[in-house]
Amino acid sequence: MALSRSICYIDMDGVLVDFVEGVCKAKNVENPYTTTTFRDYGIEKVLGKDMWEGLEQDFWANLSKSAIADDVVKTCVNFFGLDHCYIATSPTLNIGCASGKKAWIKQHYPEFYEKVIIIKDKYLLAKPTAVLIDDSDGKIADFRASGGYGYLIGRPWNTTKTSQPIDIEIDRLKKFFWSITV
Numbered sequence: 001m002a003l004s005r006s007i008c009y010i011d012m013d014g015v016l017v018d019f020v021e022g023v024c025k026a027k028n029v030e031n032p033y034t035t036t037t038f039r040d041y042g043i044e045k046v047l048g049k050d051m052w053e054g055l056e057q058d059f060w061a062n063l064s065k066s067a068i069a070d071d072v073v074k075t076c077v078n079f080f081g082l083d084h085c086y087i088a089t090s091p092t093l094n095i096g097c098a099s100g101k102k103a104w105i106k107q108h109y110p111e112f113y114e115k116v117i118i119i120k121d122k123y124l125l126a127k128p129t130a131v132l133i134d135d136s137d138g139k140i141a142d143f144r145a146s147g148g149y150g151y152l153i154g155r156p157w158n159t160t161k162t163s164q165p166i167d168i169e170i171d172r173l174k175k176f177f178w179s180i181t182v
């Protein structure tokens with residue numbers, strides 16, 4: 001894959017954004033990934049389907065940036081160039097989700113404000129010159145199956161089962177980029 005022709009898609013929730021911490025705080029519950037043995041993807045399985053109620057624009061706009069976010073973005077932009085980097089994020093059924101996410105990006109990564117793709121089926125973006133960085137095993141598997149490259153970031157809720165220290169994760173990300181580029 002030649003860097004000059006490639007595209008890098010970066011996920012928000014679970015990669016750039018601390019959605020799990022945010023939703024636990026909003027619902028006043030402890031984070032099950034730190035206080036229990038629950039390790040499945042989808043905190044809805046613990047909090048229940050009604051957890052989405054009330055998660056409107058302010059919730060999405062005010063979520064915390066993840067500890068690794070700046071390093072992920074910097075690494076992707078260094079490798080691919082800003083012109084070739086995009087944010088790809090799933091919407092929820094909340095009407096304020098998309099506008100809240102755009103507000104978050106405007107605050108934290110204004111250079112990406114017009115480079116946001118809100119899409120549930122990220123595999124539609126896959127091609128032999130595209131990379132997806134995501135925390136969902138399913139989304140990474142679908143993206144790979146559709147002809148793209150996928151990088152699963154370490155999180156307690158996916159098959160990596162843990163968040164790695166930032167320097168170790170970024171080192172792994174760089175090695176991955178080098179392994180797929182010519």
Ligand SMILES: [Mg+2]
Nearest residue numbers: 011013014135
């Ligand atoms: Mg995600």
